[in-house]
Amino acid sequence: MDTTKIYLITGAAGFIGYFLSKRLLEQGCHVIGIDNVNDYYDxxxxxxxxxxxxxYEKFTFIKGDISDKDMITKTFEEYKPNIVANLAAQAGVRYSIENPDVYIQSNIIGFYNILEACRYHPVDHLVYASSSSVYGANKKVPFSESDFVDNPVSLYAATKKSNELMAYTYSHLYKIPATGLRFFTVYGPMGRPDMAYFGFTQKYFSGEPIKIFNNGDFENDLYRDFTYIDDIVEGIERLLCNSPNGANITPHQVFNIGNNRPEKLMVFIETLEKCLSKAAGREVVFDKIFEPIKPGDVPATFADTDLLQQAVGFKPETTIEDGLQRFADWYCEYYKVNHNSQ
Structure with missing residues (x-):
C-alpha cells in the first residue's frame, strides 16, 4: 500500500470497515474513519x-453520519483524502422491509454526499460497497458482473443498484475513478449479529431454537456464497491501488467479491455446529424450526470471480471450516462462553 496517501473509510466501526482500517493501519497508512455508530445492532x-x-497514531475517528453533507464536505476539505472506501450503509435485506427510511437516508443520500465530495475534492479512487443482492432472484448461476440486474427483490438491493448507477454517472461526468464491490455473504469474527450464522449462535447460547427459512426442503436448500472477512479485505486492499482509468472511457468498474464456492445452508449450519462444539468443548446441536422463505430473500447466491482474478490476481480461498472455526473461537472468548456453561 502507498503509505503517503490518506485513506478515508466510511463505516469504520462496521464489520468490513473495521477490518479494512486495521489492515491499512498495520501497514502504516493514514486512515480517517467515519461512523455514526448507530444501534441497528449491538x-x-x-x-x-x-x-x-x-x-494507532495514524487513525483519526469522526463520529458522524454520511447523510450529513456539511460534515462530509468539511472532512474532505480538512483531510484531503486520496482514496475513499465508502463502506457505510444501512445493511440487511429484511430490515429494509420494516424500516425503509434509513436505507434512503444512508444508502442514497449518504452516497450522493460522498460522490459530491469526490467531485469537488478530486480523489485517486473511490471504492464503494455494492452487494450480491443486486442480482435479485437471478436464475443463471454463477452470477456474473455482465448479468442483467434490473429486478431487485428488496429495497436494500434497489439502493445498492442505485449506488452503481450514481457512481457510473459521476465517473462519466467528472472522471471520478470508481469501483463498486458486490459482496457475497461476508462472515467472520467480530461480524454482524444480524447475520444468520451469528444469530444462530446467539440463539443457541440463549437456549432458543433457530429459524431456518427454507421450508425444510433439503433437496432444494438455499445456497449461499459465504466469503470470509480476510478474503474480502485482501480483495479490497488490492483494488484500492488499482483504479480504473482511461481518457475516452468512463473510469468505473464493478467486481464480485465472493467465495465462488456456494454452500447449502444446511451444510453451513452443520459446520457451524461442529466448530462451536470444538470451541465450547461440548456438543452443540441447534434446535431447528423450519419456515417459508422470507420476502426479499433469494434462493441462491453464487459469485463468478473471474473478473476480480484477472484485475488483481486474487481469488478468495478460506474454507467455511476454517472461517467458521475462527468465528466460533472468537465468539466463545468474546462472550465468555466457557467449557462448562450450558
Missing amino acids: VNLKYARLEQLTP
Missing part, C-alpha cells in the same frame, strides 16, 4: 472494534 461490538483502532 453498539458495544462497534465500540469494541473502534477500541482496536484507536491505539
